[in-house]
Amino acid sequence: MKFNTKAIHGGQQNVDPGYGAVMSPIYQTSTFEQISPGQHKGFEYARSGNPTRSAYEKAIASLENGKHGLAFASGLAAIDAILKLLKPGDEVISTNDLYGGSYRLFNGIYKDLGIKFHFVNMQDPTAFLPYLTEHTKLIWAETPTNPLINILDLEALSKIAKTHNLLLAVDNTFATAYLQRPLEWGADIVMHSATKYLGGHSDLIMGSVVVSDDALAKKLYFIQNASGGIAGPMDSFLALRGLKTLPLRMQRHCENAKAVAEFLQQHPKVERVFWPGLSNHPQHDLATKQMLDYGGMVAFTTKGNSYTEALKFLERLKIFTLAESLGGVESLAGHPVTMTHASIPKADREKTGIVDSLIRLSVGIEDKTDLLLDLDKALG
Ligand code: P1T
Numbered sequence: 001m002k003f004n005t006k007a008i009h010g011g012q013q014n015v016d017p018g019y020g021a022v023m024s025p026i027y028q029t030s031t032f033e034q035i036s037p038g039q040h041k042g043f044e045y046a047r048s049g050n051p052t053r054s055a056y057e058k059a060i061a062s063l064e065n066g067k068h069g070l071a072f073a074s075g076l077a078a079i080d081a082i083l084k085l086l087k088p089g090d091e092v093i094s095t096n097d098l099y100g101g102s103y104r105l106f107n108g109i110y111k112d113l114g115i116k117f118h119f120v121n122m123q124d125p126t127a128f129l130p131y132l133t134e135h136t137k138l139i140w141a142e143t144p145t146n147p148l149i150n151i152l153d154l155e156a157l158s159k160i161a162k163t164h165n166l167l168l169a170v171d172n173t174f175a176t177a178y179l180q181r182p183l184e185w186g187a188d189i190v191m192h193s194a195t196k197y198l199g200g201h202s203d204l205i206m207g208s209v210v211v212s213d214d215a216l217a218k219k220l221y222f223i224q225n226a227s228g229g230i231a232g233p234m235d236s237f238l239a240l241r242g243l244k245t246l247p248l249r250m251q252r253h254c255e256n257a258k259a260v261a262e263f264l265q266q267h268p269k270v271e272r273v274f275w276p277g278l279s280n281h282p283q284h285d286l287a288t289k290q291m292l293d294y295g296g297m298v299a300f301t302t303k304g305n306s307y308t309e310a311l312k313f314l315e316r317l318k319i320f321t322l323a324e325s326l327g328g329v330e331s332l333a334g335h336p337v338t339m340t341h342a343s344i345p346k347a348d349r350e351k352t353g354i355v356d357s358l359i360r361l362s363v364g365i366e367d368k369t370d371l372l373l374d375l376d377k378a379l380g
Contacts, residue, residue: 003063003178004247011058011069015051024055026237048225052233056240057208060198063177063243064190066210068217070224071236075173075193076101077229078207082169082189084223085216086137088114093131094140095122097148097352099193100341102140102171108343119348123283125156132164141187142171144287147299147336147360148353149174149274151283154290158186167216173197173327178250180291183212194231196327197296200242200249204235249329252365253296259368260361260375261298269379271357274299297326298361299336302379307356310335314359316378319370326362331371334360 001010015024027050032043043049053071061069072078079102086092094106096119106117118131122141139161143152154170161168169189170182176197182190192198194206208231211217224230231239254277261275276287277294287294302309314322320333324340334340336354344354363371 006062007178007246008244010062012055015055024052024237024240026233027051028233046233047228047230050230050233050236052240053231053236056231056236056243059240059243060177060192060194060208061210063246064172064183064210065177065181066183066190067212067214068210068220070209070217070220071194071231071239072207072209072224073229073231073235074205075099075171075191075195075207076105078191078193078209079105079171080229081220081223081227082138082191082209083110083115084227085167085219086110086115089135090137091116091118091131091133091135092138092140093118093120093128093136095142095145095152096120096348097145097150098140098142099146099171099173100336100343102142103341104343106140121352122152122157123150125153125160129160136164136166139166139168140171141168142173143180144174144276144295144297146174146297147334147341147358149276149281149295149297149299151276151281151287151290153286154180154182154185154187161188162186174295174297175291176246176250178247179254179293179295183210185290188213188216194239194242195325197250197253198242198246198327199235199239200245200328201238202325202328202330204238206231206235206239208239249365250293250296253363254293256365256368256371257294257296257298257361257363260363260371263372263375264298264300267376267379269302271301271303271305296363298363300359300361301355302357302359305355305357307337310357310359311338313378313380316380317374318377319366319374320361320378326360328362329365331364331366331374332362334362336360 057069120128173193320331
């Protein structure tokens with residue numbers, strides 16, 4: 001099946017054996033009747049499994065070209081489950097340019113539980129080799145990165161991971177399975193904040209993990225059930241509905257982001273634009289190699305790098321809503337320094353390029369003429 005067909009039908013055969021409902025029903029139940037103790041119809045207790053969640057898990061696994069999908073209560077709950085594969089003393093090499101909440105989970109919780117993190121600029125995939133030790137177990141990559149839209153080389157990272165017997169986990173939230181499928185490049189684990197493009201309508205918080213290896217899937221399923229950070233049936237239903245229009249939405253997100261990036265690039269008040277579709281983006285060729293298109297996320301800095309000017313710009317926007325999050329049909333704008341990346345210490349933030357005037361746009365699927373007009377007026 002091709003991707004557009006899979007988005008609608010992938011893993012969705014016979015979702016309602018009872019009545020043949022075309023859409024997976026929302027099984028809003030905590031438990032399932034057993035015919036005799038231990039004998040049931042496939043589901044027993046809804047933390048362990050729920051048919052609506054299972055329908056979503058099969059669908060996202062199919063889209064990522066993986067074998068096993070797992071759905072969690074949030075993107076961070078999904079990352080949390082992946083980290084629980086590790087033991088005290090293990091080491092992780094993570095990209096230094098990543099979602100602030102992932103950094104907070106690593107540094108604020110798992111560091112104290114005995115896991116050591118090295119935050120490295122992974123744009124050169126060999127840069128972390130000096131940090132490898134016999135204790136290194138996991139490479140954490142995010143591409144495109146949040147918020148600087150840098151691109152990491154999935155093929156190169158997975159080759160290094162295989163050579164050193166490490167797990168490579170990729171946060172695929174910004175790209176989605178429509179634009180990029182990390183498992184196909186050799187990654188072991190792909191993770192999503194399904195809150196974003198997969199759900200697509202800013203109406204749920206959810207996460208997912210997809211793997212192909214059976215033993216790894218078994219461990220993750222054990223963690224999902226034992227820790228209990230599962231996605232509920234209503235959110236699973238909404239995310240599953242979101243997947244069906246993912247290709248259409250992503251096409252428009254990319255088209256509008258191109259218009260926005262090109263507009264910003266020629267604007268006299270703008271210093272620098274970060275969007276991998278621009279030929280002057282440092283990893284434009286790499287993005288062209290590993291992504292189908294360049295995504296709906298655009299970041300930029302203004303001339304003079306003024307914190308106050310950045311806030312004023314954000315307050316003046318009318319169609320772009322000033323809010324955290326991304327990936328919904330509506331355009332959002334954010335200020336990483338005060339919002340999504342505030343939990344990263346200033347010195348670390350600035351080292352990676354998250355400066356005071358950095359603005360992050362999640363370009364929605366509205367008419368692009370209105371979006372450009374809104375940006376133009378707000379830039380003054
Ligand atoms: O919010 P949650 O569903 O728990 O997902 C966390 C997460 C993980 N990975 C990436 C790349 C993310 O962007 C996020 C969440 N990000 C935002 C809320 C944001 O505005 O960037």
